[in-house]
Amino acid sequence: MSLLMRSPNLSALKMFDAAARHLNFRLAAEELNLTQGAVAQQVRRLEKDLQVQLFHRRPRGLELTQVGQEYHSPVRRALAMIDAATVKLQPMHTRITLSVPPSFAAKWLVPRLSQFSQAHPDIDLQTDASEKVADFRTDEVDIVIRQGVPPFGDNLQVELLSYFELCAVSSPDFATTIAPVKKLQDFADQPLIQDNHFPWDPMLEQLETSASRRILQFNQTALAMDAAANGQGIALAPRLLVAAEIARGRLVSLWQDTKPNDGGYFLLCPTFKGSNPARDSVVQWLITTTKNS
Numbered sequence: 001m002s003l004l005m006r007s008p009n010l011s012a013l014k015m016f017d018a019a020a021r022h023l024n025f026r027l028a029a030e031e032l033n034l035t036q037g038a039v040a041q042q043v044r045r046l047e048k049d050l051q052v053q054l055f056h057r058r059p060r061g062l063e064l065t066q067v068g069q070e071y072h073s074p075v076r077r078a079l080a081m082i083d084a085a086t087v088k089l090q091p092m093h094t095r096i097t098l099s100v101p102p103s104f105a106a107k108w109l110v111p112r113l114s115q116f117s118q119a120h121p122d123i124d125l126q127t128d129a130s131e132k133v134a135d136f137r138t139d140e141v142d143i144v145i146r147q148g149v150p151p152f153g154d155n156l157q158v159e160l161l162s163y164f165e166l167c168a169v170s171s172p173d174f175a176t177t178i179a180p181v182k183k184l185q186d187f188a189d190q191p192l193i194q195d196n197h198f199p200w201d202p203m204l205e206q207l208e209t210s211a212s213r214r215i216l217q218f219n220q221t222a223l224a225m226d227a228a229a230n231g232q233g234i235a236l237a238p239r240l241l242v243a244a245e246i247a248r249g250r251l252v253s254l255w256q257d258t259k260p261n262d263g264g265y266f267l268l269c270p271t272f273k274g275s276n277p278a279r280d281s282v283v284q285w286l287i288t289t290t291k292n293s
Contacts, residue, residue, distance in 0.1 A: 008046055012042045023061050025039050025062070032122060071250060083275050095126060095128075095280050096125055098227050101146065102130070103220045104147075104240055105127055111244065142279050146268065148263065161265040161290040164265075165238060165252060166237070178254075187200075187203075190233065194236055196217075228251060
């Protein structure tokens with residue numbers, strides 16, 4: 001290797017790093033918001049400048065050569081150090097966009113936003129109430145909370161915020177008009193309320209009953225909870241969302257599902273976007289606050 005080889009530029013190293021992580025020029029280009037041809041050209045130029053072959057070009061993608069593997073590890077560490085040093089130079093006031101289901105936003109997040117602002121006055125937290133599938137590469141979103149069951153995909157940090165722990169709730173006045181609920185069968189003849197996740201349906205399927213015809217249907221959990229609070233029947237909703245209204249006396253708990261369930265509210269954020277202290281602060285606040293709810 002020549003002692004006079006040209007020092008690689010930072011842009012070429014970033015493209016090499018992305019290509020090495022994805023083993024695909026197209027995916028590397030998408031991450032960097034460049035064309036596939038631009039990334040491939042820069043990597044070829046880097047190989048020429050270093051006078052080594054970093055990748056084997058295969059029909060279905062890339063494969064790092066032995067030299068490429070040995071080179072990528074310190075390059076990745078160096079780029080991370082540069083990112084971290086750059087972040088420290090920038091003002092902490094940062095906008096973070098959090099996408100959450102509408103009912104989670106209304107019943108859990110919004111009542112706690114003042115707590116977050118007091119704890120993190122330098123972070124501008126923007127909330128997007130949505131249940132659509134988020135694409136961290138194209139959507140302007142930093143953190144997502146979704147209701148579901150893992151797994152959720154690759155290149156994601158996944159944190160369980162709360163299991164569903166479904167609770168049957170009603171208004172205090174409505175609760176006085178029915179007999180104590182001791183088993184699922186006791187709901188069969190009651191007016192029931194549910195959201196578009198249809199939590200009552202699988203439970204009623206266990207019973208030989210026509211109670212499903214009496215279900216009042218809403219497209220959001222928050223609306224089902226409000227209907228229950230107004231005495232229209234019994235709603236089935238996650239404990240995380242009803243806990244505060246039970247504590248205030250607006251709702252009462254009639255029954256809670258104790259069966260194990262892998263489903264819940266999960267926090268998702270990308271692992272490929274580099275260091276972001278503001279995002280990490282929001283993630284930690286969400287984890288801590290939901291655990292204490």
